[in-house]
Amino acid sequence: MRANFIAFAACLFMPVASPSQPATKAPPAFILPVACEIGSTCEIQNYVDRDPTPAARDYQCGSATYDAHSGVDFRILDMAAQRRGVNVLAAADGKVSRVRDGIVDVSVREIDRATLKGRDCGNGVVIEHDGGFTTQYCHMRNASLKVRPGQLVRAGAVIGQIGLSGNTEYPHLHITFRRGDTVIDPFAPLAGVAGRCGDGAGIWQVDAAKALIYKGGAILNIGFAAAPMTMADIEDGQLSPPTRNSAALIAYVRAINLRAGDVQDFTLKGPDGTILASHKGTALTVAQAQRFLFIGKNRAGDHWRQGLYRAHYRVIRSGTTLMQREFDLRL
Secondary structure (H helix, E strand, O other): OEEEOOOOOOOOOOOOOOOOOOOOOOOOOEOOOEOOOEOOOEEEEEOOOOOOOOOOOOOOOOOOOOOOOOOEEEEEOOHHHHHHOOEEEOOOOEEEEEEEOOOOOOOHHHOOHHHHOOOOOOEEEEEEEHHHEEEEEEEEOOOOOOOOOOOEEOOOOEEEEEEOOOOOOOOEEEEEEEEOOEEEOOOOHHHOOOOOOOOOOOOEOHHHHHHOOOOOOEEEEEEEEOOOOOHHHHHHOOOOOOOOOOOEEEEEEEEEEEOOOOEEEEEEEOOOOOEEEEEEOOOOOOOEEEEEEEEEEEOOOOOOOOOEEEEEEEEEEOOEEEEEEEEEEEO
16 A cells, blocks of 8 residues: 655736726625536635635635635646646626736646746636626636637636646646735635634525535545556546456545544455455544555456455544545456
């Protein structure tokens, strides 16, 4: 078995001019700005940092953020999903004020960060809305932008696709909400960024609010493979499942937003219910933005036994199962 994790780099954002509308109207009700299903094909990786000190906490006093993070990160499952294309949507009616395109899609780990000076947002769009509100969309796919400055857009209009441009290590949409020059937490705007946990009412439409219920952690990837893998292999999204002739049978999982004290439990069983491999983890000592784990076994005979192989993964937080997933492979 093997586990690994990386910490995410902070994202900086291009400056946005104060909108021309008077800041007297109520905010519009915003829709989900990504054409994916929360909990299935995408998850929230980071929320607005509500702690004014060098520490960080999200609006529910959790650790799903980092110092000075100014928006919400909607993360898709892997680069395979990014290559297929996931649309970014205007979160409300408005007028496009800024657009930037032409920045290549590449992980910041593979380039000199200095080349991104002033372009940390990558390919992006800024839209002005009623009441002095703006939304800023970052890290979009190169050459995918479909809007221009001055264009009027309706809520749900496709403005581009999720990419890997700017200061980011993984494909996602970062969206920042502002009123004038002030960052707004869309989950608790009335309390302000430094407000108490859970204060305020969100500015999402009802359907979006239901989809965005706070979970405190999520399982991003699950699957089977024929050999041990790295985090980069999972991120690439092209792992092939084993066959009856594979030298090994591996089950893997990647979870995000784990906290200190969380315990991971992972088991792989054969067709007859025999445990082939298991991981009984100890409590994590620090919060981890993402962590992957795999367990498995080398083939003992000429081929794997025919039948259903079942993996079960769960995360235990404060003595209670926070999340779990069972998944199968038939050989």
